[in-house]
Amino acid sequence: MSETGKSLKEIRKRRGLTQSELSTASGVSLSIIRKLEQGERESARLETLRKLAATLRVPTMRLSSGPNGEGPIVGTVERWEAVRHALERPPLDPELSDEAPTVAGVRQAFAKAEPLFQKSQYAKLAVVLPPLLRDAEALGDEGRPIRVRLMQLAGLLMVQTRQFDTAEVALSRALDDAADRLEGAATIHTQCWLLLRQGQLEAALDLAVRWSDETEPRMSRATPSELSTWGLTLLNVTAAAVRNSQPGQAADALRLAKAAAVALGREYKSETDAIRAFGPTTVHLKRTENAGVVDRPDVVLNLAERVPVSAIPPSSNRNRYELDIADALTRTGRYADGFGTLVSIQRAAPEWLPNQTYARTVLQRIVEGRRTLTPEMRQMAADIHLEL
Incomplete structure (x- = not known):
């Protein structure tokens, strides 16, 4: 046994x-x-x-008998090989070039690539990220801030595509280079998510609680960046606690996150975090997610009526929000509506969806709830690697 x-x-x-x-x-x-x-x-x-x-x-x-994170889907390892090499292998024999990279040039290239992260355009990122990482490495100490941001995003991509060992490398390097606790916290957000995806709930909770204590500001004189950093860390606490069946701690953390969001009064993107924003909408998304985790589809659908998907900019957070809605629809027997939501996500993020175990769970529930499957359902099952 x-x-x-x-x-x-x-x-x-x-x-x-x-x-x-x-x-x-x-x-x-x-x-x-x-x-x-x-x-x-x-x-x-x-x-x-x-x-x-x-x-x-x-x-x-x-x-739980230990970490049980699902690995990458077929083709992932091959697609990201150049990125893994750029992250894991030191530049043993740098190529001589008359045009050495500059901080301004790497920063400009990063700015052009950043929308690809927001939209989860993996095929393009697999091409542009390796030279960006190598150029940032070549900048030395002068390029530390931009290198930290690149490592944070590379780690995020590796978690999204379930390449956990490589994610550890990128996130460890980003944390090691962090200039202060706010910059470090931006890396910890992804580190907590990595632990959650691996099923290490208590480790994720301990890490999130420790950093929420580290980053808690004095509310009377907190800057927007401090409020945003603390709020995001609290969302890590609530995400880990609700999954570890600790509803009281999850509720307390969400309440404090809401207070930080109210103090901000808007969605705010910190300079120390390359991709995340924090504010009232972000807290709403997490509240919806928590309701789905504890099997309250009625609450999910009620919350979804308050903030329509169209009001949220394209991002993996928005995609996750839609998955929560699709899951709630299928749990309440609205299979056609649930599948329609999956189709919407696939159109917006065709490369992101196949990497989501959650998407396969939702589609499996649709398959089990219907007498017959449409050709579109069978095609989606193939696209997201669900065996029928």
Whole structure:
């Protein structure tokens, strides 16, 4: 029997529940519970473990046997090979050039590439990022600020495409070069997300809490950059806590994040963070996400009515928000509407969607809820690597 199965059986019995009663209370199938406790399954998806943990009143990681992040999809390793080399291999024999890179030139090239990050245009980024990274490396100490920003974004891309080891390299280098705690916090945001994607919920929560303490400003004289940094760190706390079945801590962190957003009064993008913004809309997106995590599709749809998708600029945050809506629609039996939302995301971010396990989960629920599948549904399943 796996550690997950042992823990589940022990805690279930301590709570005085039968397998059938736990299944009814948690919404997890009796078959999965039996297979876990009998050792026929080593573990389960984090969503399943969270449901069981929430019912048993323990942190999710009490039922987890360790990191279980899903790896990259087919073709990812080959596509990003040049980027990985630029991140991981030191320049052993730099090429001589009459036109050495300059800070101004690299900064200008970065500005041109930044919209590609916002729109998740991976094919183009895989081409433009390696020379950018090499040029930033060649700048030495003078190019440290732009190099930190590039490493932050490279780490973000590696997390998005589930290349976790390479993400660690990029984020570690960005943190090592950070000039102050605000610049460091911009890297920690992605580090927390990396840990969440790997299923390391307690590690993510500990890291987020530590940095929220480090970056908490004096509200009476806080700058917009300080408020934004603290607010984003609090959103890391709430994301990790809600997944680890610690609703009180998740609610407290979200409340403080809302206070920071109200103090800002608008969406604000800090100079120390290359891609993220923070403000009332960002807090709303996280509140919606949390509602989806705890299986409240009614709340997700209610919140979505307050901030329509069209009001949010294109970004991976917007894509995630739409996935939350698609998930809520399918959970309430509105399969056609849920699929329509998936189609909308695919049109806006065709390279981002296949990397999302969440998207496959939503489409699988649509497949299971319909008697027949349309050709468009079958095509999307192929596009996002869902086996029918």
